[in-house]
Amino acid sequence: MSIRLYDIAHARAGDKGNTSNISVTAYNDAGWQVIHRELTTERVLAHFRHLGAGPVRRYELPQLRALNFVIENALGGGVTRSLAIDPHGKSLSALMLTIDLPGHNEGAAAP
Amino acid sequence: MAPTKIRIGCGAGFSDDRIPPGVEIVERGDLDYLAMECLAERTIARETLDRAKDPTKGYTPVLLERMEAIMPPALKRGIKIVTNMGAANPMGAANILRKHAPDWGCPDYRCAVVRGDEVTDIMRAHPELALMEDGAPLESLLPRMASANAYLGADVVAQGFATGADLVITGRVADPALFLGPMLHAFGWSYDDYAKLANGTLAGHLLECSGQLTGGCFADPGKKEVEDLAGLGYPLADVWADGRVEISKTPGSGGRLDVATCTEQLLYEMHDPTAYITPDCVLDASGVSFRQLAKDRVALDGARGKPRTATYKVVVGYFDGYMGSGEMGFAGVNAVARAKLGIEVVKERLRRRGLTYSEMRIDLIGMNSLHANDAALAPEPYEVRLRIAARTTDKKAAEAVGAEVRSLHMQGPTGAGGGVNFGARQILAVKSVLIPREWVRPEIVMERAA
Incomplete structure (x- = not known):
């Protein structure tokens, strides 16, 4: 069984130079348990490696049920130089949420 | 009070x-x-x-x-x-x-x-400063510097x-x-x-x-x-x-x-x-x-x-060549194959003109333009836009990218529509350095009616 990150968390992406940071916030405590346990830097790196990205650092804010991922080299050379159609990488939050994690349906949020 | x-x-x-x-x-x-x-x-x-x-x-x-x-x-x-x-x-x-x-x-x-x-003079006086991004000396950017401002x-x-x-x-x-x-x-x-x-x-x-x-x-x-x-x-x-x-x-x-x-x-x-x-x-x-x-x-x-x-962060803006880009749309049966043919045609025409680029990016908008995912794994959409963007130090070569894309209207695969030539733009890139606070002398000046 797997659970899609989209179903248990929301995300926002920001940029600084050639580094993207993407926060991932669980909708509830059960979802926080899942992302805290399963959404590792290795999984995130595997999902972003095709962009030439890495390394990845992870910061935890349990009181907000949030993780902050800092993903270096994810923005095609940086906002000001990138040839990408989305140089800020604002859309990368949605790429993050396509990650599948091991788990059952715990943490899924009712709309 | x-x-x-x-x-x-x-x-x-x-x-x-x-x-x-x-x-x-x-x-x-x-x-x-x-x-x-x-x-x-x-x-x-x-x-x-x-x-x-x-x-x-x-x-x-x-x-x-x-x-x-x-x-x-x-x-x-x-x-x-x-x-x-x-x-x-x-x-x-x-x-x-x-x-x-x-x-x-x-x-x-x-x-x-x-x-x-504004600290451009301070930057020129201190070429030895290390860039925060890669540790290289500031000196390498100075000839191309457009601006330098402390936060x-x-x-x-x-x-x-x-x-x-x-x-x-x-x-x-x-x-x-x-x-x-x-x-x-x-x-x-x-x-x-x-x-x-x-x-x-x-x-x-x-x-x-x-x-x-x-x-x-x-x-x-x-x-x-x-x-x-x-x-x-x-x-x-x-x-x-x-x-x-x-x-x-x-x-x-x-x-x-x-x-x-x-x-x-x-x-x-x-x-x-x-x-x-x-x-x-x-x-x-x-x-x-x-x-x-x-x-x-x-x-x-x-x-x-x-x-x-004890430091201020300074962002240095510098010229980093030109970027040219253009887009063209295809829809209906075999749209993706026609878009891919259009890409090959543009690349070959630029090559035969002797134009070279240090970096080129190809996107199929509707399939992989935002996340650079593998287009082969994306479901085939009803319509797709090809996008070509390229970097070069030559402004004319940059302008040629969008021009060649737009000409696919008449000289590309069948059914090419909705083309856009975004032209060339000069790239202003940024890097950062840290400088001691005491080097910077901010002042407050009253503006008065002339």
């Missing part, structure tokens, strides 16, 4: 931000101060080039349009304004406003100008208001400092009072992107709803002299302000939450939490502060 509470609103969060919500927060927000943040990392480089062509220019291009809408209702209500729309020429901004403001019904106001963020702190904004100014115009100032400045001025907070500096900096960080705190960049239909997103209101902060902060938004406006929107914006463009470095303090946001007090009203808790660093 010093106030016990002030209310600061955000009137703009980027240079081309929407003006109507800024007017709305002035008219309905019951504000004491309005801050408008309008400088991205590289825009000041563009404005520095404008000033080189015309010494009266170099301020944010939208300055007059925005201020014509904002200044009359703000000054009428006694709301004090701070903005970094001075960009590369704060005094030029002040002068042009003085020329137009009487026509807007604003004949009398006091304007203070912050100068001294000043809230102290200069407070000094601007201390002159009795109704309007403070700055160049490069750290974004949260535009909000912390009014607090320092109103309450006389000291740079030793880390708890208050942390709360004020946190408030500024949350507010500085305008609608991103109040439901912008958030809605996902059926999943994360935002009420009246079209009528999104801008955020405001109630700040008490003891450092307490509550945030809200324009009464009666659309949007959403709650723990979820605050959490997303807290971490926006933040790396290590224990060390968010600003010129005013090092904010430790790792223990921050949000309390929903009422609908669209949230209290901030748990910010901690550490002393400001």
Whole structure:
């Protein structure tokens, strides 16, 4: 069984130079348990490696049920130089949420 | 007598931000101060080039349009304004406003100008400085340097208001400092009072992107709803002299302000939450939490502060060649194959013209343009747009990219439609260095009617 990150968390992406940071916030405590346990830097790196990205650092804010991922080299050379159609990488939050994690349906949020 | 509470609103969060919500927060927000943040990392480089062509220019291009809408209702209500729309020429901004403001019904106001963020001379004198991005010496960029500006702190904004100014115009100032400045001025907070500096900096960080705190960049239909997103209101902060902060938004406006929107914006463009470095303090946001007090009203808790660093961050803008790009659309049966043929044709035509590029990016919009995923794994869409973008030091080669893409209309695969040639644009890139604070000499200058 797997659970899609989209179903248990929301995300926002920001940029600084050639580094993207993407926060991932669980909708509830059960979802926080899942992302805290399963959404590792290795999984995130595997999902972003095709962009030439890495390394990845992870910061935890349990009181907000949030993780902050800092993903270096994810923005095609940086906002000001990138040839990408989305140089800020604002859309990368949605790429993050396509990650599948091991788990059952715990943490899924009712709309 | 010093106030016990002030209310600061955000009137703009980027240079081309929407003006109507800024007017709305002035008219309905019951504000004491309005801050408008309008400088991205590289825009000041563009404005520095404008000033080189015309010494009266170099301020944010939208300055007059925005201020014509904002200044009359703000000054009428006694709301004090701070903005970094001075960009590369704060005094030029002040002068042009003085020329137009009487026509807007604003004949009398006091304007203070912050100068001294520009440090190009200091950069030229210190080629040995190491770039923060890669450790290389600054020297390598100097021949191509377009601009260099230090991120000043809230102290200069407070000094601007201390002159009795109704309007403070700055160049490069750290974004949260535009909000912390009014607090320092109103309450006389000291740079030793880390708890208050942390709360004020946190408030500024949350507010500085305008609608991103109040439901912008958030809605996902059926999943994360935002009420009246079209009528999104801008955020405001109630700040008490003891450092307490509550945030809200324009009464009666659309949007959403709650723990979820605050959490997303807290971490926006933040790396290590224990060390968010600003010129005013090092904010430790790792223990921050949000309390929903009422609908669209949230209290901030748990910010901690550490002393400001001994350095200022300087962003250096430099020329980095040209980028050319173009797009063309295909739809119906075999659309993707025709788009791929179009790509090969453009690449071959550029090659036969002897044009070379240091980097080329190919996208199939509708399949892989945003996430650079493997197009072979994406479902075939009914329609697709090819996009080609390329980097080069030769402006003519850059211009050729979009021109060759657009000519696919007539000389490409069948059924090519909706082409766009985006032309060539000069790339202004940025890198950063740190310099000792004492090298920078900010000054407050009063602008006066000519």
